[in-house]
Amino acid sequence: MARQPKILLAKVGLDGHDRGVKVVAQWLRNAGMEVVYLGIHQASEAIVETAIQEDVDVVGLSSLAGGHLVYAQQVLTLLSERGAKHIPVVLGGTLPFEDIPRLEALGIRAIFPAGTPAAEFQEKIRELAAGREGRL
Amino acid sequence: MASNQSNGGDELLKAYFQKLERPSTWSGLPTKPVYSPADVSGLDYGRDLNDPGEFPYARGVHADMYRGRLWTRREVCGFGSARDTNQRLRFQIAQGVSGLSVINDNNGSLTIDADHPMAVAEGGVQGVSVSSLRDMEDLFAEIPIDKVSVAFDISGLDCIAWMAMYAAMAENRGVDLAALRGTVQNDTLHFQFCGYGNSCPVDLGLKSSVDIIEFCTRRMPRWYTGNANLYDMRENGLTAPQEVAFGLSLAIAYIQKALERGLDVDEVAPRRAFYCSCHIDLFEEVAKLRAARRMWARLMRDRFGAKDPRSLQFRFGVHTAGVSLYPQQPLNNAIRVAYEALAAVLAGAQSIHCCSYDEPIGLPTETSQTLALRTQQILAYETGAARVADPLGGSWYVESLTNQIEEKALQIMDEIEQRGGMVGAIESGWILNEIESAALRRQTEIETGEKVVVGANAFRTERETSTPGGIHEAPAGQGEALAAAVRELRRSRDNRRVAEALRDLHAQALSGERVNLVPSLIEAARSYATVGEMMGTVRIAYGQPYDPMGVLAAPRL
Numbered sequence: 001m002a003r004q005p006k007i008l009l010a011k012v013g014l015d016g017h018d019r020g021v022k023v024v025a026q027w028l029r030n031a032g033m034e035v036v037y038l039g040i041h042q043a044s045e046a047i048v049e050t051a052i053q054e055d056v057d058v059v060g061l062s063s064l065a066g067g068h069l070v071y072a073q074q075v076l077t078l079l080s081e082r083g084a085k086h087i088p089v090v091l092g093g094t095l096p097f098e099d100i101p102r103l104e105a106l107g108i109r110a111i112f113p114a115g116t117p118a119a120e121f122q123e124k125i126r127e128l129a130a131g132r133e134g135r136l
Numbered sequence: 137m138a139s140n141q142s143n144g145g146d147e148l149l150k151a152y153f154q155k156l157e158r159p160s161t162w163s164g165l166p167t168k169p170v171y172s173p174a175d176v177s178g179l180d181y182g183r184d185l186n187d188p189g190e191f192p193y194a195r196g197v198h199a200d201m202y203r204g205r206l207w208t209r210r211e212v213c214g215f216g217s218a219r220d221t222n223q224r225l226r227f228q229i230a231q232g233v234s235g236l237s238v239i240n241d242n243n244g245s246l247t248i249d250a251d252h253p254m255a256v257a258e259g260g261v262q263g264v265s266v267s268s269l270r271d272m273e274d275l276f277a278e279i280p281i282d283k284v285s286v287a288f289d290i291s292g293l294d295c296i297a298w299m300a301m302y303a304a305m306a307e308n309r310g311v312d313l314a315a316l317r318g319t320v321q322n323d324t325l326h327f328q329f330c331g332y333g334n335s336c337p338v339d340l341g342l343k344s345s346v347d348i349i350e351f352c353t354r355r356m357p358r359w360y361t362g363n364a365n366l367y368d369m370r371e372n373g374l375t376a377p378q379e380v381a382f383g384l385s386l387a388i389a390y391i392q393k394a395l396e397r398g399l400d401v402d403e404v405a406p407r408r409a410f411y412c413s414c415h416i417d418l419f420e421e422v423a424k425l426r427a428a429r430r431m432w433a434r435l436m437r438d439r440f441g442a443k444d445p446r447s448l449q450f451r452f453g454v455h456t457a458g459v460s461l462y463p464q465q466p467l468n469n470a471i472r473v474a475y476e477a478l479a480a481v482l483a484g485a486q487s488i489h490c491c492s493y494d495e496p497i498g499l500p501t502e503t504s505q506t507l508a509l510r511t512q513q514i515l516a517y518e519t520g521a522a523r524v525a526d527p528l529g530g531s532w533y534v535e536s537l538t539n540q541i542e543e544k545a546l547q548i549m550d551e552i553e554q555r556g557g558m559v560g561a562i563e564s565g566w567i568l569n570e571i572e573s574a575a576l577r578r579q580t581e582i583e584t585g586e587k588v589v590v591g592a593n594a595f596r597t598e599r600e601t602s603t604p605g606g607i608h609e610a611p612a613g614q615g616e617a618l619a620a621a622v623r624e625l626r627r628s629r630d631n632r633r634v635a636e637a638l639r640d641l642h643a644q645a646l647s648g649e650r651v652n653l654v655p656s657l658i659e660a661a662r663s664y665a666t667v668g669e670m671m672g673t674v675r676i677a678y679g680q681p682y683d684p685m686g687v688l689a690a691p692r693l
Contacts, residue, residue, distance in 0.1 A: 014254065019571070094498070096497050
């Protein structure tokens with residue numbers, strides 16, 4: 001059986017809404033994945049540093065306070081600068097549908113607005129993790 | 137969803153014979169198919185209900201209810217610069233709101249200024265950016281603050297800074313503080329489990345809350361000195377009985393602290409209020425609020441010996457439940473909000489904020505927010521829902537549900553008491569644990585389809601690509617512009633005066649918990665000291681880091 005994906009979950013910036021991401025963390029753990037949850041008020045630098053140190057398969061950002069575009073850009077740029085562009089980044093939370101193509105254009109690999117069924121994001125995370133493994 | 141052509145109409149047959157699948161309420165309380173007098177046989181009208189305006193106020197706090205005054209129609213507002221929000225507030229006034237409600241951005245909640253290194257990406261994003269009295273002046277420019285009731289939808293150490301800035305602005309305008317009407321949420325404790333705890337430690341938070349209560353009691357008699365924020369807790373997935381129990385326990389904590397400060401219960405309690413959720417389960421929400429009224433009246437009389445009838449009255453504002461709204465098929469949210477607001481009116485709310493249908497998508501637009509206001513106005517003027525006090529009173533079902541919620545909530549309150557009251561239960565982590573379990577339970581119910589959410593886990597359609605009515609977009613460079621404005625303020629103000637005011641504030645803050653900091657904060661605000669400077673100064677006096685984010689060093693005082 002393939003190794004279970006390892007995912008880093010974090011809230012970037014000053015957004016305090018953390019109940020959703022904690023539920024997501026629990027569900028991913030229940031699904032057998034290894035989850036590192038960094039908590040609230042994380043700087044993009046800390047997220048990227050941890051992603052590299054922990055050698056995660058996927059980074060998941062939670063944003064419910066409107067900062068998604070700015071922070072997605074920061075995290076992706078930093079990953080690229082640190083030579084870790086291969087780690088896929090996904091994002092979930094409260095955001096306008098209009099921003100989904102913008103986030104995709106930045107390089108966010110999957111976007112999960114509130115209300116996305118768990119099966120859907122679990123499958124996508126497994127797919128991204130598997131893709132990463134394949135490349136290595 | 138499968139079409140009926142591909143399955144020979146089986147889906148149609150299934151839909152035709154569909155029956156009610158979940159007989160329990162949103163909170164999981166069991167219900168029967170029908171209720172009769174036998175279900176409320178123990179109910180004594182005079183003791184348990186009584187007329188509206190009479191103890192225990194189960195049926196409402198005023199005898200004439202909305203014939204005396206309708207609820208305050210507010211719509212929470214805050215984005216961009218103070219000037220941006222001011223324009224929207226004035227637009228709201230032109231559209232017929234009867235009160236204002238202002239919310240600040242994440243920087244404001246954490247009491248850091250717009251030019252803080254971590255603030256730029258957040259400036260004006262989730263609420264309005266207010267870093268100093270200058271912003272406060274812009275926020276209320278051309279708004280008659282002696283006439284309008286203003287709610288500050290804020291809860292941390294920002295509350296005391298905002299009260300000081302608002303008071304300084306009023307005095308500068310020549311408005312008597314006693315004329316100011318409004319509410320500050322001032323529920324610092326609830327920040328411990330709503331994501332901003334590090335900026336607002338329990339002890340300092342309580343001290344600042346009581347300073348506000350004491351100052352307003354003496355100087356701003358028309359101001360509500362605090363709302364226990366039941367809403368934010370409920371949003372996390374708590375049940376209706378938990379919402380009531382946690383909320384009343386929060387309120388007790390503030391009242392106890394105010395009594396320790398030397399205030400009398402009948403000075404404090406008449407200016408307290410509650411900020412409640414109205415969730416999607418109509419009858420449960422009405423029952424919840426009726427139960428809360430009865431419980432509060434008995435609690436204040438029996439435990440605190442309150443005598444003033446206003447001390448016994450559970451006055452509440454309602455925020456319709458943001459968490460019940462979904463980004464999928466966003467217009468459905470307008471319908472949800474209308475039912476939730478109907479529950480608030482049937483329950484006798486004193487003030488209502490209706491969410492906009494784009495709440496789970498972003499900040500409201502002028503269009504979506506106006507629809508939310510129109511929802512309130514249609515309720516107030518067209519539906520007749522406001523005509524008669526407590527129209528559901530006497531319904532065997534609603535009375536029975538009210539009893540059930542009260543009974544459960546009383547049990548939870550006992551448990552909280554045994555854990556050292558709300559402060560003890562927060563500090564031991566019990567409250568956070570209850571909230572997190574509730575969040576997981578609620579999400580799992582939706583995930584498994586046990587609770588149906590139309591458009592999200594049932595009757596789904598293709599993912600939307602745009603939002604009806606458009607979206608709120610912050611202009612590029614907003615955070616930078618806000619930061620630049622604060623830097624400019626720091627250059628142009630009389631910095632000697634600022635330093636003097638902050639030194640005085642620091643000295644006051646060092647001279648004991650009972651020394652009320654509002655007067656020194658008003659002086660500091662008047663000198664255009666920033667929120668970050670003012671609250672940083674208070675924080676260091678209380679042994680906390682100057683900067684809650686741990687980035688800025690404390691300047692030399």
